[in-house]
Amino acid sequence: MSEARPEQFVAVLDFGAQYGQLIARRVRDLHVYSEIVPCDVSAEELRELAPSALILSGGPASVYAKDAPSIDPAIFDLGLPVLGFCYGHQIMAVTLGGEVSHSDVGEYGPATIERAPKSALFNATPLKQTVWMSHRDAVSRAPEGFIVTSSTAVCPVASMECPARKLYSTQFHPEVRHTEHGQQMLSNFLFDICGLSGDWTMENIVDRKVEEICKKVGEDRVILALSGGVDSSVVAALGARAIGRQMTCVFINHGMLRANEPEQVEEVFTKQFDVDFIHVHAEGRYAALLDGVTDPEQKRRIIGTQFWKEFFAVAQQLEEGGRPVKFLAQGTIYPDIIESGARKTGGKASTIKSHHNLIPFPEGVSFDLIEPLDHFFKDEVRELGLALGLPAHIVYRQPFPGPGLAIRIIGAVSPEKLQILKGADAIVREELDAYNQRLFDQTGERNSEHSCWQYFAVLPDIRSVGVMGDERTYARPVILRAVESSDAMTADWAKLPYDVLARISGRIVDEVPGVNRVAYDITSKPPATIEWE
The missing domain is CATH 3.30.300.10 (GMP Synthetase; Chain A, domain 3)
Known part of the structure; x- marks a missing residue:
């Protein structure tokens, strides 16, 4: 979880949805902070997290399948506004006494709903509209106290709500662009139903992150592996604003960068930002190590292993020069955490791939971590970079693998x-x-x-x-x-x-x-x- 979560935030309970990250991003697009948490979180744990509202994601399972994800029923008694999508809609229904049935006809793709004239969730949207469906199971009977607010020819309960308890749900996916008024529905939920302020802006984020770094670092020193990519560059810019030359940016040039990139990185971080910058020219050492190597995985291992050798050699030199380093700053971002299946996301994602900045330290090496971007998506990192004054050629730099042109x-x-x-x-x-x-x-x-x-x-x-x-x-x-x-x-x-x-x-x-x-x-x-x- 983030170190200093905003006072207002939305917790997205992840039931294994392919759109889980997208939900969090759509909420953030409306300037409300959101985090993904596991669907098996207890009501007591949520009470400690103190979110302002909950969104229940979709998921691939049937609510009646063996080992299907469930939800702590006490969550619905916390008094929090709740919005469920797809599986979240169905799990809300069965948990609160409604029924879900298996339909002979599924709905996959665009569908037309007709909504009730009065509905807080549908406010300012047409009575007939196109939404995005992806289901075969459907709610066949809403729980007691709920009213049905829309339907399709196939789905009798396309949405339902219990305004007295601030519980809302839809069988369709408001978070995808194919639901033509989905963002309006999210806005209605966040602002009209939940009463949130929508003040999570880049300017506020910069101030808060600078304060976090200053508080955590104190008088100690920080070292950062600066690749020139947007993630590590934004961390460097944040560090420059927060602690200046207490941060040492180590740029390891392995010779596999694109044309003019080493020169651009050095110019930006020696002239525009007040940080301690070290350019390690390791081109010759890498060329010798890679000579004759054809297997791509072997290339990756050689480049990754040598990278850490070069990096920790600089840390050792700083130590010997009387400038010991306590913290390692990394450009880890939210998708890195989610894709690596790390528990700290609170999500249910399986491990998709390993990221270099999540690999444990070598034996005998110890740093405290600073990961100021670990709850930001890539587009948010770019916005943060612009707010910090990074040049466009770095902020919108093409994605580039760590091993560079070697692969x-x-x-x-x-x-x-x-x-x-x-x-x-x-x-x-x-x-x-x-x-x-x-x-x-x-x-x-x-x-x-x-x-x-x-x-x-x-x-x-x-x-x-x-x-x-x-x-x-x-x-x-x-x-x-x-x-x-x-x-x-x-x-x-x-x-x-x-x-x-x-x-x-x-x-x-x-x-x-x-x-x-x-x-x-x-x-x-x-x-x-x-x-x-």
């Missing part, structure tokens, strides 16, 4: 391959940065429908025949990867205009020696992943 080079890494990929990747980013900017100028949205979320070049370990200047060539192809996504959990290949693709291809072949062909990867995730290795 975008298929096969062994060499100086020649690195030079080719850096040149090709710089062109891809320049052209698609400009493409995204044009869309932003037209729509005013940073992530509009057709904008690219991530884009880069891949260098496969093959050569192909070509013709350049009337001569036969046998050179390398470059693969362009560009995807549309909001959270990286799923992604679709970007439908780029032909003129943009032609310009990227022409520039790479013309400007990057050793390349005679450009291919475009049009595979979605799943079945593919965004990265190649």
